[in-house]
Amino acid sequence: MFQEFKTKFNIQKEEFILPDINKFYINKDDLKQVLRFLKETDRYLFETLECIIGKDNTNNALELIYALFSSKYNTKCAVSINIQDDFSVPSVVEIFPCANFDEREIYDLLGVRFINHPKLERILLPSDFEGNPLRKNYKMQDDRLRWNYE
Amino acid sequence: MSLFYLLYIECLSFWKMPEWLIFIMWYIFNFILIVILMLLTVLFLVLFERKYLAFYTRRIGPDRAGYKGCFQTVADAIKLLFKENIIPKNADKFLFFLSPLIVFVPVLTVWALLPFSSGFYTFHSCCSILLFMAFLAIPAIGILFAGYSSGGNNFALIGGIRSCMQLIASEIPSFLVLASIVILSGSMDLSVIVKNQSGSILNWYIFPSFLGFTIFFICSLIIMNRLPFDFPEAESELVAGYNCEYSGMKFAMFFLAEYAMTFILSALVVVLFLGGYNAPFDFYITDCFNLSVILREIFINFEQFFWLIFKTGIIIMLIMLIRAAYPRLRTDKTLDLCWYIFIPLSIFNLFIAIIIKYMRGIL
Amino acid sequence: MINEFFNPVKELAKGLSIILKNGLKNRVTLKYPEEQEKVRNNFRGKIKYEKDKCIKCGNCIKVCPAAGCISINEYFSIDMSQCIFCGNCVEYCPVNALSHTVEYTLAQSKKDNLILKEEIYGND
C-alpha cells in the first residue's frame, strides 16, 4: 500500500511497531511535505495525527515519531525523524492543529525547539523549572531511588 | 384599633406613662415580636430545606447536632459568628459593609406589612401591596453593591449585574398580576384583600386568575433567587456569585436574608391567591366551644395564624421540591421568558380580571 | 401548537414524579463511626509482617512501586505514608511473610507513628 509513498520520498529504512504499524524514517527538512502529502492525497488520507512520540535514544540523539491514522482505509502508519545535535524541528500546527499541545509538551520535557510554533512555552512543568526531565542525561537528585539504580 | 392594642393599653395602665410613649412602645414591642418570629422561622427553614432535599435523594440529612439535627442551624450560626471577618485588599470598604444591610433590612421591614391574622398585624396602611413590592426591590441593589465592592473579583461582579437584570425582568409581570388582584379585590390593602377572600374556598383569588398565580409564583422564584433562576450565586458557574468574598457574620446576614425572603414571598403568594388566614371552608374550631367574646377573639387569631403558616408551608415545600428537581436556566433565556411570555400573559390576565369583576358587578 | 406548550409541562411533571418516587425508597446513608462498611477478607488493607518467616531477601523492595517505602537495613519497616496498598509485596514475597489485614482506618496523630517498625510487629 505504501509503494507510491516510498518511491516518491525514496525512503530506505523501514521498521515495524507492533501490532501492524510500519514506520518510515525521513529526514528533518521534508517533514512538512511528507505530512501534507499523506494527509491530502486521496490514495492515503491520513487525516488524524494521533500523537507525537518524543524519544531519547542515548548519546544525544532524539527521535520524533508522528503516529497517523486514516479512518477511510482504517490503517495506521508512523513517520519518524532523527535529530542529532541542534534540536529544532519545523512545527506542523498548520497541517494538524492538534499538534499544538503535543509540540509544547515535547519542548517542555525533551527540549526540542519547534520553528514558528504559535506559542512555544512550558505546558506541564512550572515555567521556572530548568532542565528537561525525559532526557537520559537528566539526573534526579532524589536518594530514595538509589535502589533502582543498582 | 385591634383588640390586642386595647389589651396592651390595659396592662400598661398601672404605670402612669405619657400618651405618646405608649403609642410608640406599641410599635417597638410589635417589631421585636416580628424579629423573633423571623429568626425562628429562618432557623427552622434552613434545617428543613437540608432535611427535605436529603429526603428526596435517599439521604438522611444533618442529624449530629441535637436530637435529630435540630440544633444544626444554631451551630452554623455560632460557627459563622466566630469566623474571621476577611475584607479583600482593594475592596470598597464602605460599600462592602453596607451591602449586607441593604439586603437584610428591607426584608425585615416587609415582615411587618404582612397581615398574619385579622387582629395581629404591625403596620396597617391603605396601600401595603405597593410598599411590599417596593421594599422587595431593594435587596437586588444590595447584591449589586456586594458584587461591585468585593475588590477585583469578577465572579462577584457578574453575579451582581445578573441580579439587577433579573430584578427588572421579573418586577413588571409581578406588578401587572398585582394590578389584576387589586381590581378583583377593590383595594390595595392586604388585610382588605384577605377579608374579600373569606368565606368558602370558592372565592379565593386563585380560581379567577389561575394564570396570574403561576406567573406571580415564577416571578417570586426569580426575585428570591431560588434554584431554577439562582443566577447571582450560581454555584457551578460563578463559584459563589456575590457572596464570594464574604465570611463570618456578613455571610450569615446574606444567608438569613435569602431564607427570610423565601418565607415572606411565599406568604405573599398565599395572602394574594390562597386567601391568607381564612380557613378553607370558613369553619373555625374555636366556634364549637362557646367562649366569651374576648377569649373567642384571641383563639380565632391564633387559628388564623395557623392557617397562614400551613398554606405557606405547602408553598415552601413546592419551592424546595423545584429546587431538588430542575437544572438552572440560562440568564438570557429567563429574560426572554419574562419579557416575551410573562408580560403579554399578565396583561391578558388583567383583562380576565376586569371581565370577571364586571360579571360579578352585574349578578 | 397546543402540544408544543403542554409537552414541556408534561415532561416537567414526569421529572417531579420521579423525584417524589425516589423519596419513598430506602435510605442509603451509612452512619460512619457507628455503622462501618463490612469488608471481605480479600480487601487490601494494612500490611502485616511476620518476623520469623522473613528471610530478608529484599524481593518486596524491588517490586514496590513507591520507592523507599520498605527498608530492611537494620530492621524491617514499612512507611505507611508512602504505601499505596497495591499488594505487589504480598504477592511476590517468596515465603509469604507479608499479608493483608482488613483494617483501613490508619490515621495517626504523629507522622513517625506511620512508619511501622519491626519491634512494634514483634509482639502482636
Add this chain to the structure above:
Amino acid sequence: MNNSTLKNTTILNVGPQHPSTHGVLRLKCELNGERIIKIEPIIGYLHRGMEKMAETGSYLQYLPVVDRIDYLSGFFCSFAYLDAIEKLMDIVCPLKALYIRTITMELNRISSHLLWLGCYLMDLGATSPFFYAFIEREKILHIFEKLAGARMMYNYYTLGGVKNDINKELLGEIKVFAGNFNKQLKEFEDLINNNPIFISRTAMIGVLEQETAVNYSVTGANLRASGILKDLRKDFPYLIYKQIEFDIPYKKSGDSYSRYIVRVKEMKESCKIVNQCLDWLYSNIEDLKINLKINTAKIKPEGEAIGQVESPRGLMLCYICADGTNKPSRVKWRTPSFYSVQLINEIAKNYLVSDLMSIFGSLDVIMPEVDR
C-alpha cells in the same frame, strides 16, 4: 495596568480551584460582558511525571501506578500497558482471562460514565440526579472491591491474565446489577432526556463540526456525537469484541445534548456486553486457567509496541520502547482528554459564561489524563 481593561473586556480566571472543572484546570477566558471571546486552557497542575516514573522502575513496579493515569477507569489504562508488553513478548492470555477482562472493563466504562453524568448535571444545577448516579456507581464499586480487593486502584490485571478468579456468588451479584440497571437508566432518561430546561441549556450549544473534530484528533463519544462512526472496538477488535455483537450509538448534530445522548446509549450497550459475557462465564465456571504464571525475572522484552484501548473518554494508546533490560526505555501515553481540552477554544467561542460549563462538562475531560 493589565491591558484587558483597555479593550473593555474582563479576564475571568475559571481558576484551578473551581467547583466544575473536574480537577485542577485553569481556563483563562476573556469576556466581553458575559460573552466569551477567547479561552486559553492552562494545564500542568496535576503533572505527576508518569512517563519519567516508568523509566526509573521495572515493568512490574510500574504496573500498580498505571491505574492512576485515569483514576476513573483504572482497568483501561492497565490493559493498554499490558497489551503493549504482551505484544512485545507475544503472550496470549487464556480465553477466560479475556472474558473477565472484557466484563470488568465494560463495568468500569459504566461507572465512569455514571460519574460523568452526575457531575455534568450538578454543573447544570440539578442537585438530586447527582446522588442517584452515585448510588448506582456504588454498586459497581462494591463488585470491584469483592473482585480485585480495592475500589478504584485495582492492580487486578497481570501479564498473563488476571490475578484472582470470579466465583459464582460474584457472578450472581453482577447479574442482579445488570438486571435492574436498565430500569434505573430508564428512570434517569425520564427525569432528564426531554426536560425542557435541560434541552434549553444543552441543545445546539457547543456544536463540534466533523472537520474540527478530525483536525483536533478528538476520539470517543465526542467524535461519535458529531456523526463520525469511529470506535476502536469495531475498527481494530481486541480481546473478544469480535465474538460479541453490540452496536455503536452515534448522532449527527454534535452539540452538548447529542454527546449526552451518545454516552447514555453507550451505557446501555455496555450493559448488553456485560450480559453476554455473563452467559459465557456462567457456562464454564470450572475452567480455572486465568493466569499464565510468568516468571517475572524473564520479563525482558525488546523492540517497540503500541497498546491501544477504547477508554470511556476516547482512544488511549500506550507506546513502549523496550531495550532488553527489565526497565522500559520510553513509555508514552496518548490520552484522549489531552486533545479534547484543546477543543474548548474552538467550540466555546462567543457563548455565554453559563454555556461554558455545559460545553466543558459535556466533553468529559478528566485532569489526571491531561497532565499525566
